[in-house]
Amino acid sequence: MSVVVDKSGARVRQMFGEISGRYDFLNHLLSGGVDYYWRWRTVRKCAPRGTAPILDVCTGTGDLALAYWTKARGQIAVTGTDFTPEMLRIAEKKRDERAASQTGKPWADLTFIEADTQHLPFDNDQFQIVSVAFGLRNVSDTMCGLQEMLRVCQPGGRVAVLEFSLPGNAVLRWLYLKYFKYVLPRIGQLLARNQQAAYNYLPASVSEFPYGEQLAQLMRDAGMQQVTWTPLTFGIATLYIGEKPALVSQPA
Numbered sequence: 001m002s003v004v005v006d007k008s009g010a011r012v013r014q015m016f017g018e019i020s021g022r023y024d025f026l027n028h029l030l031s032g033g034v035d036y037y038w039r040w041r042t043v044r045k046c047a048p049r050g051t052a053p054i055l056d057v058c059t060g061t062g063d064l065a066l067a068y069w070t071k072a073r074g075q076i077a078v079t080g081t082d083f084t085p086e087m088l089r090i091a092e093k094k095r096d097e098r099a100a101s102q103t104g105k106p107w108a109d110l111t112f113i114e115a116d117t118q119h120l121p122f123d124n125d126q127f128q129i130v131s132v133a134f135g136l137r138n139v140s141d142t143m144c145g146l147q148e149m150l151r152v153c154q155p156g157g158r159v160a161v162l163e164f165s166l167p168g169n170a171v172l173r174w175l176y177l178k179y180f181k182y183v184l185p186r187i188g189q190l191l192a193r194n195q196q197a198a199y200n201y202l203p204a205s206v207s208e209f210p211y212g213e214q215l216a217q218l219m220r221d222a223g224m225q226q227v228t229w230t231p232l233t234f235g236i237a238t239l240y241i242g243e244k245p246a247l248v249s250q251p252a
């Protein structure tokens with residue numbers, strides 16, 4: 001029987017609001033710290049070019065936004081958006097702690113703004129990179145989220161999606177699904193008690209979300225081109241990168 005996962009904005013916001021205080025700790029614990037590596041790979045494979053700003057949507061506690069800010073050595077302005085204010089407060093705290101240890105040239109801003117990924121408060125064609133890590137799966141309307149990300153991306157810019165996927169190897173996939181279904185929800189619920197069964201939601205939302213070629217096709221359907229996807233750590237996560245078509249100059 002397939003389970004229909006409730007991704008209504010109010011439910012998702014309440015869930016992340018409730019677990020926000022434990023989110024980082026559990027993220028690193030349950031992934032064995034490999035999530036750091038996935039973000040590290042993302043900012044290298046989809047590296048900043050030039051000086052145009054970067055946007056990280058569904059930024060949560062801001063780790064990918066912080067990774068881009070650090071990668072650009074603070075010389076590129078980075079914005080993180082999310083619709084759960086409790087997550088953003090933690091992101092701001094981490095930014096302030098990192099800013100306190102900076103030396104040398106003044107760093108460009110890292111700003112966090114409360115916004116729904118389906119209605120981003122930015123003009124068209126603003127950002128050289130629009131990224132999302134483990135967030136797209138939670139957005140109620142995936143296509144709308146992808147189209148909004150593309151809308152605010154500059155022509156010739158890139159959209160990077162880092163998301164859970166399932167390992168290609170059958171034995172690994174079996175082991176991973178057992179861990180995901182039986183171990184992770186118990187540890188998660190024990191350490192981050194919440195009304196919304198967040199750590200049951202996680203495996204359910206991952207198993208019903210498209211991955212690999214299917215998600216790459218959705219990105220093409222949203223209007224992206226040159227879409228590539230790279231499985232990471234036996235395919236537990238996948239990094240997708242798509243380009244926004246460059247403006248074609250019309251003959252006079």
Ligand SMILES: C[S@@+](CC[C@H](N)C(=O)[O-])C[C@H]1O[C@@H](n2cnc3c(N)ncnc32)[C@H](O)[C@@H]1O
Nearest residue numbers: 016058059060082083084116117133134135138
């Ligand atoms: C699993 S967390 C990922 C956070 C962060 N990107 C990371 O890599 O750890 C998902 C985040 O997406 C946010 N989110 C889900 N749907 C959203 C939407 N429609 N608009 C904005 N944020 C959303 C949640 O509030 C949550 O902070």
